[in-house]
Every structure is written in C-alpha cells, then in structure tokens.
Amino acid sequence: MKGQAFDTFKLLIAAVIAVAILGILLSIIGGISLPYAEPQVLISQQLKTAVQYPHAVQPSSSVANFKTSQSFGEATFSDAIGGVGKITFVCADTLVTTGTSPCQLKKSVSTKSYYDSVKINSDFSAKVSACCTPTGPSCTVKIGEDTTDFSC
Numbered sequence: 001m002k003g004q005a006f007d008t009f010k011l012l013i014a015a016v017i018a019v020a021i022l023g024i025l026l027s028i029i030g031g032i033s034l035p036y037a038e039p040q041v042l043i044s045q046q047l048k049t050a051v052q053y054p055h056a057v058q059p060s061s062s063v064a065n066f067k068t069s070q071s072f073g074e075a076t077f078s079d080a081i082g083g084v085g086k087i088t089f090v091c092a093d094t095l096v097t098t099g100t101s102p103c104q105l106k107k108s109v110s111t112k113s114y115y116d117s118v119k120i121n122s123d124f125s126a127k128v129s130a131c132c133t134p135t136g137p138s139c140t141v142k143i144g145e146d147t148t149d150f151s152c
Contacts, residue, residue, distance in 0.1 A: 036125065039064040040076065043141055046130035047080035047087070054134040055152050060127045066102070066120045066143070073108070073117035077141075085136035088114040092144030095126065103143055118143065 042064045050058045074087045081087065091103035102122040105115035131152040132139040142150050 036065050037062045039066050039070065039072065039128070042128050043072065043130070044077055044080040046128055047077055047132070047139055047141065050130040050132040050139055051081050051137055054132050054137070057129050057131045057150055057152070059129045062127075063125045064128055064143075065125050066123065068120060068122055070120040071117060081132065081137050081139055085132075086114070086116070086138055088116070088138075088140045089118040090115070090140055090142045090150070091118065092126070092142065092146040094146050095124065095144045 037060075042060050042062060046058045046060055050056070072089070077087055078084075089105055091105055095101070095103035096105070100122055102120060102124045104119045104121055106117045106119060107114075108116055126144040129142040129145075129150055130139060131142075131150070133152055140150075140152065
C-alpha cells in the first residue's frame with residue numbers, strides 16, 4: 001500500500017515536466033517565420049517600420065513571392081505610411097537589366113520625377129527594403145538586392 005501513493009506522485013511529476021517541455025517547443029515553433037511572404041504584406045510591414053525609424057533602411061528578413069501581372073502603387077500602401085506622403089519604387093539592377101525585365105517601373109504622370117508604381121512581368125522571389133524620411137513622409141521601396149547602395 002505504501003508504494004501506490006509514490007507511483008501517483010511520479011506520474012504527476014512526469015505530467016508537469018511534459019507540459020513544460022511542450023510549452024517550450026510551442027514557443028520555439030511559434031517564433032519560426034515562413035521564408036516566403038505575400039508582397040503586399042511584406043512591403044506594408046517594411047514601410048510601417050521605416051516610418052517609425054526614419055533615415056534607416058529597413059530590409060526584410062523574409063522573401064516575397066512576386067507573381068506575373070501583379071501591380072503595386074502608392075495607393076496600395078498609403079495606409080502603411082499614415083495616408084499622407086509619397087512612395088517611390090525602385091527595382092534592383094538585377095531585375096531590370098535582363099531582357100525580360102521582371103520588375104517594370106511606371107509613372108502615372110509623365111511630369112513626376114519618381115516612379116509611383118511597379119508592374120511584375122514574370123514570377124520571381126526577392127527581398128524588399130524600405131526607407132522613409134520624416135517630412136511627408138517620403139518613402140522609397142526597393143524590390144530585390146544588388147551591389148549598389150540603397151539609402152534615403
């Protein structure tokens with residue numbers, strides 16, 4: 001009769017340890033981000049961070065999957081910068097110097113001195129960076145990476 005109480009106590013201790021291990025594993029798994037993201041979501045996140053930390057380039061840690069016929073413009077991301085200001089788009093040299101030019105920059109008005117939209121001509125995956133200045137704010141979104149410097 002004496003050993004039965006001890007067995008119940010050992011079972012209780014094993015259950016508590018199992019729950020603790022499960023909690024640790026779930027926190028580790030929850031911290032893992034998916035390597036690929038939707039372009040709109042990733043660009044919005046980078047712009048929001050860039051507005052909070054002006055003059056600092058905010059590179060993404062995830063890669064966005066850009067798909068043929070997608071288009072992004074200032075209006076798409078105006079909420080990310082508070083509804084005011086301008087957003088300029090830049091494509092990395094590696095995306096625009098190829099024969100097919102997967103990343104095509106566009107101006108809605110020919111007199112504008114910046115590109116206010118981008119059209120995706122073929123599927124590709126790339127990181128995204130954003131940088132903003134506090135006045136306006138005026139933000140630049142860079143799609144892709146290359147060896148040239150990207151600064152505000």
